[in-house]
Amino acid sequence: MAKTHVTMKVNGAEVEGLVEPRTLLVHFIRENLQMTGTHIGCDTTHCGACTVDLNGMSVKSCTMFAVQAAGADITTIEGMANPDGTLSALQEGFRMMHGLQCGFCTPGMILRAHRLLKENANPTEEEIRFGIAGNLCRCTGYQNIVKAIQYAAAKINGVEFQEAAE
């Protein structure tokens, strides 16, 4: 099958590649671009480990063809640190609140939480849980992921993070 030339912006840099139409975006990112932070968990659109930010949407990159993303503006976990290399609020939140154990779901969780906080800077616990419902974690039980996102929201809003009483 003839390959198609695609260009897109990934973490602020213009990238290009030759892909078959059937190449999934997640494979383009992991194999052509060699950015392996975006994970493949289920490969069936359920787990959210492959979530990237694409033109202001959280997208499961195992369920989109790379050719569909031509011209798109994409952020992956490799683009989530602050420009000076320090951890962004969300990354710091996951670290401080023990929001990960094995870490497999974490890139997808952070990318999804990134868009959630852009759309709703001050979410309630319920809104966070509903907002990350497309991301599965087999380790943490979600409690600390919710806290990590609350920590990041507080930091972004410039207020002190207060852990809710259990």
Add this chain to the structure above:
Amino acid sequence: MIPGQFSYHRPASLAEAVNLLATLEDARPLAGGHSLIPMMKLRLATPENLIDLHGIDALKGVRRDGGNIIIGAMTTQHELLASDIIATALPVLQETSLVIADPQVRYMGTVGGNVANGDPGNDMPALMMTLGAIYNVEGKGGARSIAATDFYQGAYFTALEPGEILTSISIAAPPAGHGYAYEKLKRKIGDYATAAAAVVLTMSGGKVATCRIGLTNLSETALLAVAAAQAVIGTSLDDAALKAAAAAAEAIMSPAGDGRGPPEYRRYVGGVMVTRALQRAAQRAK
């Protein structure tokens, strides 16, 4: 899982898309891709040509046209949830969108794809039948309109002719003060319905004046429960009326047995969904 090979096309106009679908071998429209791509990855679908509809501006957006709301086929569930027109005129569409899949799927999944797919598990078809929606389609032979109630013929079989594109959905806005509810029983977020029921009704003097009821995933296609609705019209939705409606709805269900439960169970909870949807819709009606 890697899909089979295909050629990808991204037309910029509806005319071009219609032409590609008519002339290319085994061509299929690609909307949000969140039913089609998983099927292609499993090789349950192996189209030779994919016609991506994302480049066609005419298929996007929500607008009012007199008393009708027109929803472009490529409007996503996420966009429905953000639309002021939908929030005011058709809040039941938002209630339904919120129980479809998960946030990521709602950013990509389109209303047109949801209703054109023909999967009995999709939530929008029963709602569209309940709302008396009209599907506007276009193919090589021209444009035509099909009532949602005439559209579904069997699992994955619809009135859409090969090469036809669903362009938009027209819905007459229900009267101000109408009551509505979409009740869906599912095992977890992101699951298709074990059973679900849509209700749109109006009340007058404490009695049900008009009522329509739709059922999701309780047969080979979405169903309009006409006798069940008839059973509550003119009543104050007392226990006897609710029981009669649930029984009439259960009588037309023929759910499959699957991981969501055996047919008897799904029929029973189907009746429960009808009862709850009627009660909640009536509470909301003014």
